[in-house]
Amino acid sequence: MGGVLRAEALWVETFTGLWFIAFQRLLKVVRERGGDGTGMGRPWCLPLAERVLLVAVYCRTILTMRQLVPLFGVSPAMVCRVIQKLGPLLALEQTKPAAHVVDRLWIVDGTLIPVRDRRVAASSRNYRFSANVQVIIDADTRLVVATARPAPGNKADAQVWRSSGLAEHCEGVTVLGDGAYVNTGLVVPHRKRQRRALLPGEEADNAEHRRVRARVEHTFAALKNYKILRDCRQRGNGLHHAVRAVAHMHNLALAT
Template sequence: MAGVLRAERVWVETFTGLRMRQFDGLLKVVRERGGNGPGGGRPWCLPLADRVLLVAVYYRTNLTMRQLAPLFGVSSATVCRVIQRLGPLLSLEPTARPADAADRLWIVDGTLIPVRDRTTAASSRNYRFSANAQVIIDADTRLVVATAQPAPGNKTDAHVWRNSGLDRYCEGVTVLGDGAYFDTGLVVPHRKRQRRPLLPGEEADNAEHRRVRTRVEHAFARMKNYKILRDCRQHGDGLHHAVQAVAYMHNLALAS
């Protein structure tokens, strides 16, 4: 059975949201991380470039493995093995503490991702079984700095943040969060209290805070063009690998 999709410009740019040079950069990283394997075993029926394209198309379109199989001319079992093998190799590597940390501004927020695996999800305020994925972006570049292991969606952002381990990447960096991160050490808006309206200066601070913090919402919107983050069928660490891979492809598309 001959496949339709190959790692060629027309298919890469149509199905992945990446330009060809960006896809080449992704392919190079996967190869350096051991995407071809140690060798000596049964060879893959697809070259590495086509396998990386398969994983990127899966994350972008969220087609089922049975739907992807005829597009690449392989079995659905092969599609599953390719995704399981290469998915983790597309992951974003957390940014090290920058040298100019005191001058940086990062933004953190959580987003709910519907997921079928009930062991990693919980009934959430979006009325679906979802997981809470915490993401940090750089306010200037809009690039994703780090992501955390998704937590059940019934946990608050502050609770997930405290248990995510992301704070170790933020030492010395000013980090903005919304009102859900109150009492976490992050920069949050001034809170209205009963019978105490906000002062004019506090209103202005909150307006500026909202203006800057919307950048993380824009980042989520771009990341959710990859439909795997709208309804994830992966189990176990599959959602975590998907979030990290999407973050890395988002950075490639934005920076190149």
């Protein structure tokens, strides 16, 4: 049975949200990371470009594996195998800031992602079961700089930040956070004290802080155009790989 989707500009741009040139860059990264290798198993029945397209379509549309079968002309088992093998290879590569960009301004915030696997989720205020994912973006370019491993959704942002390891990643860089990151070393808004109103200068600082920090909320909205971040059915490390893959595709889309 032949599939409908092919790694052609029309299908790529329609089903993934990426321009074809951005998809080609993604394909190059996956190939350099060894995505074309078959190891000791049977050879793939789909070329690498269509396997990468399959994973991107899955992240963008959250179609079930059975729904992807007629689109690519393969079995459900093959769809599952492709997603598990290539999903980690689409991940954003996180690097520490170079010496010449330490004056950059970064923004961090956490977002709740509904997830079916209760081993990485917990009941939270917004969803029945969700995970808290911390994301750092560059304030100027709005590119995703780094993401942390998911934590149960009932944990506070400051608690997840301290255990995520992202602080070491941000050494020498100014990082903005909201009021949930008090006493974490980040730049946070001025807090109102009992019986003491904010000073005019503090009000102005908070207004500017809100204006800049809103960029991370806009980034979350863009990331969640990939519907796997609205209802993740992956288990174990699947959510972590999905977040990093979506962040990578988001960056490619912005840079194109």
